[in-house]
Amino acid sequence: MSSIKEKFNQISPSEFFYRNRDLAGFSNPSRSLYTAVREFVENGLDACDAKGILPDIHLTIKAVDPEKPDPKQYILTVKDNGPGIESKHVPLAFGTVLYGSKFGLKQARGMFGLGATMAILYGQITTNKPVTVKSSTDAKISNEYELLLDIQKNKPVILKHKTKEVARKGLSVSIFLEGDYSKAGSKIRDYVYQTSLITPYASITFDDPKGEKYPYPRMINTMPKPPTIIRPHPYGTDVETIRRMMIESQFEIPTIDDAMIEKVRKDLGLSKKNLSFTAIMEKARKRWKTLSRQVRVVIALMSFLKMDFEKLNKIRIEDLDVPNKKLFYWDFGDSSSKSIDMDPESQYYKQLTNTVQGETLTAFLTKKFQRVGPTTAVKFAEFAKFKPEKRIGTMTNQELAKLSDSLQKFEDFMGPDPSCLAPLGEEPLEKGMRKFFKPDFLTVIQRSASAYSGFPFVVEMGIAYGGEISTRGIKVYRFANRIPLLYDEGSDVVLKVINDIDWSRYKAKGDPPLVIVSHICSTRIPYKTAGKENVADRQEIERELRLAIQFMARKLSVFMNKRGQAEAAKKRANLYAKYVPLIAQFCTELAGKKKEPNFQKLLQEEKPIENE
Amino acid sequence: MSKKTDSKIKAASKKALDKQKNILEMLKSHGAKIYNDLDKGEFPKFSIPSRSVSNIVYDKKLRQYILGNSSALRSSRNTSQLRSFTQLMWLAFFANRLTNEKKSSTLRDIYYSSQAFEIDFEDQSESDNIIVDLEAVTSRPREDFHIFPEERSSIFGDLNIEYTIPGYEGKSMNLSNHPDGYAIGPSLTTAELVDTSAEIVIAIEKGGLFTRFVEEQVDKKFKSIIINTGGQAPRSTRTLLKRLHDEMNLPVIILTDGDVYGEHIAMVIKSGSANAAHLRELTVPDAKWVGVWATDIEKYKLPTIPMTESDIKRCYDLQKDPRYLDGIWKKELEVFLRLKRKAELEAFSKYGLTNITDKYLPQKLELAKSL
Numbered sequence: 015m016s017s018i019k020e021k022f023n024q025i026s027p028s029e030f031f032y033r034n035r036d037l038a039g040f041s042n043p044s045r046s047l048y049t050a051v052r053e054f055v056e057n058g059l060d061a062c063d064a065k066g067i068l069p070d071i072h073l074t075i076k077a078v079d080p081e082k083p084d085p086k087q088y089i090l091t092v093k094d095n096g097p098g099i100e101s102k103h104v105p106l107a108f109g110t111v112l113y114g115s116k117f118g119l120k121q122a123r124g125m126f127g128l129g130a131t132m133a134i135l136y137g138q139i140t141t142n143k144p145v146t147v148k149s150s151t152d153a154k155i156s157n158e159y160e161l162l163l164d165i166q167k168n169k170p171v172i173l174k175h176k177t178k179e180v181a182r183k184g185l186s187v188s189i190f191l192e193g194d195y196s197k198a199g200s201k202i203r204d205y206v207y208q209t210s211l212i213t214p215y216a217s218i219t220f221d222d223p224k225g226e227k228y229p230y231p232r233m234i235n236t237m238p239k240p241p242t243i244i245r246p247h248p249y250g251t252d253v254e255t256i257r258r259m260m261i262e263s264q265f266e267i268p269t270i271d272d273a274m275i276e277k278v279r280k281d282l283g284l285s286k287k288n289l290s291f292t293a294i295m296e297k298a299r300k301r302w303k304t305l306s307r308q309v310r311v312v313i314a315l316m317s318f319l320k321m322d323f324e325k326l327n328k329i330r331i332e333d334l335d336v337p338n339k340k341l342f343y344w345d346f347g348d349s350s351s352k353s354i355d356m357d358p359e360s361q362y363y364k365q366l367t368n369t370v371q372g373e374t375l376t377a378f379l380t381k382k383f384q385r386v387g388p389t390t391a392v393k394f395a396e397f398a399k400f401k402p403e404k405r406i407g408t409m410t411n412q413e414l415a416k417l418s419d420s421l422q423k424f425e426d427f428m429g430p431d432p433s434c435l436a437p438l439g440e441e442p443l444e445k446g447m448r449k450f451f452k453p454d455f456l457t458v459i460q461r462s463a464s465a466y467s468g469f470p471f472v473v474e475m476g477i478a479y480g481g482e483i484s485t486r487g488i489k490v491y492r493f494a495n496r497i498p499l500l501y502d503e504g505s506d507v508v509l510k511v512i513n514d515i516d517w518s519r520y521k522a523k524g525d526p527p528l529v530i531v532s533h534i535c536s537t538r539i540p541y542k543t544a545g546k547e548n549v550a551d552r553q554e555i556e557r558e559l560r561l562a563i564q565f566m567a568r569k570l571s572v573f574m575n576k577r578g579q580a581e582a583a584k585k586r587a588n589l590y591a592k593y594v595p596l597i598a599q600f601c602t603e604l605a606g607k608k609k610e611p612n613f614q615k616l617l618q619e620e621k622p623i624e625n626e
Numbered sequence: 627m628s629k630k631t632d633s634k635i636k637a638a639s640k641k642a643l644d645k646q647k648n649i650l651e652m653l654k655s656h657g658a659k660i661y662n663d664l665d666k667g668e669f670p671k672f673s674i675p676s677r678s679v680s681n682i683v684y685d686k687k688l689r690q691y692i693l694g695n696s697s698a699l700r701s702s703r704n705t706s707q708l709r710s711f712t713q714l715m716w717l718a719f720f721a722n723r724l725t726n727e728k729k730s731s732t733l734r735d736i737y738y739s740s741q742a743f744e745i746d747f748e749d750q751s752e753s754d755n756i757i758v759d760l761e762a763v764t765s766r767p768r769e770d771f772h773i774f775p776e777e778r779s780s781i782f783g784d785l786n787i788e789y790t791i792p793g794y795e796g797k798s799m800n801l802s803n804h805p806d807g808y809a810i811g812p813s814l815t816t817a818e819l820v821d822t823s824a825e826i827v828i829a830i831e832k833g834g835l836f837t838r839f840v841e842e843q844v845d846k847k848f849k850s851i852i853i854n855t856g857g858q859a860p861r862s863t864r865t866l867l868k869r870l871h872d873e874m875n876l877p878v879i880i881l882t883d884g885d886v887y888g889e890h891i892a893m894v895i896k897s898g899s900a901n902a903a904h905l906r907e908l909t910v911p912d913a914k915w916v917g918v919w920a921t922d923i924e925k926y927k928l929p930t931i932p933m934t935e936s937d938i939k940r941c942y943d944l945q946k947d948p949r950y951l952d953g954i955w956k957k958e959l960e961v962f963l964r965l966k967r968k969a970e971l972e973a974f975s976k977y978g979l980t981n982i983t984d985k986y987l988p989q990k991l992e993l994a995k996s997l
């Protein structure tokens with residue numbers, strides 16, 4: 015549901031991640047350089063993807079002092095042509111940990127909200143130099159920041175901020191960091207190479223510290239459809255998530271400030287002039303149906319307070335004690351807390367209790383989850399032994415646990431909505447692979463979406479054989495949410511599945527020149543570590559991978575058979591062409607003839623079958 | 627030369643001519659069939675008697691191994707046969723030339739000659755094999771196509787022959803003029819056997835003893851023709867033995883070492899080898915093995931040497947051969963197995979160099995009459 019707005023959430027201090035930086039892939043100068051490259055390149059690609067912009071990513075790594083031996087200081091710069099970040103968000107996005115815009119349920123490369131900041135943090139710790147971020151959201155003005163991170167407070171320290179005129183949108187990040195390019199170089203080049211394979215619609219260039227250029231031009235000009243943000247599926251939502259969703263769903267008692275009063279006036283269609291309390295209530299009764307919920311709550315409060323706008327402006331609601339039917343407020347006039355009783359028979363009282371107790375269970379389920387309609391919601395309530403009209407806000411902790419439990423067990427929910435996923439698609443994958451490997455045989459498949467514990471995922475894969483593939487044996491390129499996975503491949507689920515397959519059954523014996531590209535897309539890839547290098551084996555994912563591989567392997571074996579036949583036919587024809595004329599020559603003399611028999615007919619019929 | 631021999635020679639050379647004509651005809655008809663197939667746009671094929679073990683059977687009447695009824699189709703369409711098909715065609719073509727021009731060649735020659743025609747044999751054993759194929763298809767021994775093995779065995783004794791090979795036609799020769807004996811080659815095998823004073827043919831396994839026999843004038847003393855088989859008798863030698871038996875009515879006796887191999891040398895002369903089951907003109911069923919028997923070892927108290935592992939295995943193998951199921955063949959094998967020892971022809975030298983010709987041979991010749 016795209017109506018959920020992307021919002022920046024700040025959810026945890028950075029101190030923890032400073033202590034646990036190994037987990038995020040910043041363990042040593044070599045790996046840190048590689049991880050930093052990844053974090054910035056992926057952020058750039060994410061930003062472009064989200065806005066449907068064909069990405070142009072420029073990565074530069076320069077040694078501060080090229081003469082020095084590794085490990086040494088490098089300047090890492092990644093520049094993109096994406097939407098940029100609004101000026102005021104820049105310090106927060108790059109200066110705090112767990113500050114990201116990608117927590118909503120849609121597929122993006124980033125998911126933890128800490129990648130960029132961790133890289134910046136690492137750079138700062140090893141070089142004591144600030145990060146430079148230049149961002150333009152309008153292709154006119156670029157906001158350029160120099161930031162340091164205050165690790166204890168999880169707060170950015172802005173050293174410099176200036177603006178400049180520019181002609182292009184996009185963002186560029188530049189950090190100083192301790193790195194080891196002689197060790198990390200091949201990994202980084204692999205990363206860039208493989209990223210361009212899985213992002214054929216991007217143009218990526220890499221200028222390395224030795225002055226080498228690695229340009230990967232765009233291979234296709236169509237973007238895959240950007241994923242949409244969706245509501246969560248009931249499967250896979252734990253008690254904590256439900257509690258958070260509940261708090262969001264409960265309509266909080268609005269702060270009655272100038273802005274709110276202005277809103278109420280407008281909704282009631284009142285002009286600037288002041289109206290008496292009764293006149294306001296009269297107007298509200300007439301317009302009740304058209305009023306927003308927020309406004310209704312304010313009117314309900316006013317009905318008990320019996321105040322006009324002027325008086326209302328001078329108090330602040332403190333608490334609403336529904337069971338005791340009391341309303342507490344702070345009076346700025348005499349600086350004291352006051353209370354009034356509420357008439358439980360009043361229709362306004364009902365409005366307020368509903369607000370505090372939240373929605374009914376069925377309304378909560380239909381509004382907050384995907385794949386739950388009114389009928390399913392009622393069926394579910396029955397299944398979980400809740401009254402459908404049970405107010406969500408009145409649930410005890412036990413009831414909440416029961417609710418979350420039943421959500422996992424109820425079997426009639428439809429599978430998760432995969433529209434939040436962004437697989438590359440069969441055509442782009444095939445085109446990319448064809449241009450990349452120039453194989454003799456190529457097949458790709460995108461499986462239909464499936465889910466593991468409530469998280470939708472899609473598996474897409476390709477197999478290429480022969481042609482210009484020079485590697486021997488099965489070479490696997492693993493991707494997850496369009497990120498190449500280069501480290502720790504031993505423990506990965508894709509490798510496990512590929513190794514389980516008896517390739518000789520599919521005519522790929524010995525060390526075939528075979529390339530397998532595997533791409534898993536999910537709103538949450540089950541990574542084994544925050545370093546995002548290998549995918550844990552989940553039964554459902556394993557199954558999809560296996561089916562995809564078997565499907566392609568069957569096609570491969572058909573190809574191999576055909577090729578075998580074609581080769582055999584060619585070989586046969588060659589043999590005939592060599593021997594039949596000799597037979598003709600010998601039998602001519604044997605038979606005492608002068609003229610050779612007409613054996614050309616025979617050779618014609620046995621022309622080799624051309625390779626497809 | 628007497629009138630009688632003269633007419634005999636004429637008849638003989640006519641026979642040789644007829645034979646040559648027959649062979650050429652036969653090759654031509656094979657060639658014509660292949661030619662027609664090709665001309666019709668069909669892959670030529672022919673059938674060839676199967677030479678697999680399962681198709682080699684022992685014919686009691688013929689007293690030799692023969693091929694059974696199963697045959698295999700050789701098709702030039704089948705690419706795994708195409709090469710050998712072509713090789714065989716070439717060989718027929720080449721044999722045709724040889725026969726036509728009355729030129730002889732050896733197995734080794736064939737191997738090399740092929741190279742002039744883009745026919746590549748991997749090694750001589752491959753070309754030897756194709757020669758056997760030609761024999762099987764035509765049921766003719768390779769000698770008929772003027773193809774001879776290299777191994778030479780030799781002959782000595784009062785036998786008049788007349789050559790039929792080009793350049794020597796009509797030339798005659800007495801085979802007791804040269805004490806080293808005469809090599810048995812293509813010219814001898816194809817020569818006309820004119821006449822002889824001999825009454826028996828003694829085939830002996832070893833060159834050393836052959837020389838001894840010539841020195842001791844065994845040919846004169848026992849009115850015999852002596853033939854050195856040089857181990858396992860080559861096919862030309864067996865052909866000659868057969869001709870001496872059939873054409874000159876001479877009985878054939880065989881003397882070998884006193885071991886299982888010797889016994890089998892005798893058997894091959896008598897009833898052929900499984901390898902040549904496709905041919906029928908190489909056996910002398912009436913030939914007699916007179917020694918050295920296993921029982922002779924004890925009887926003559928010959929110095930012996932122990933049998934090797936492979937000697938013993940060979941004994942057991944031969945016990946499965948139908949020809950070894952009765953008579954002396956069976957008995958001697960059993961004795962060899964019991965003694966686990968063997969004796970060579972030379973062993974008689976213990977009792978003096980001429981012991982074998984003076985004592986042993988006369989006894990055996992006497993014995994042969996009753997065998």
Ligand SMILES: Nc1ncnc2c1ncn2[C@@H]1O[C@H](COP(=O)(O)OP(=O)(O)OP(=O)(O)O)[C@@H](O)[C@H]1O
Nearest residue numbers: 057058061107114115124125126127128129130131
């Ligand atoms: N190049 C960019 N263009 C636009 N926005 C960006 C760019 N780089 C980062 N951002 C914003 O800054 C936020 C923080 O980025 P960060 O890398 O720290 O976290 P993330 O990408 O959300 O998750 P992860 O930790 O998995 O990388 C992102 O969520 C995004 O909103």
Ligand SMILES: [Mg+2]
Nearest residue numbers: 057124129130
């Ligand atoms: Mg990121």
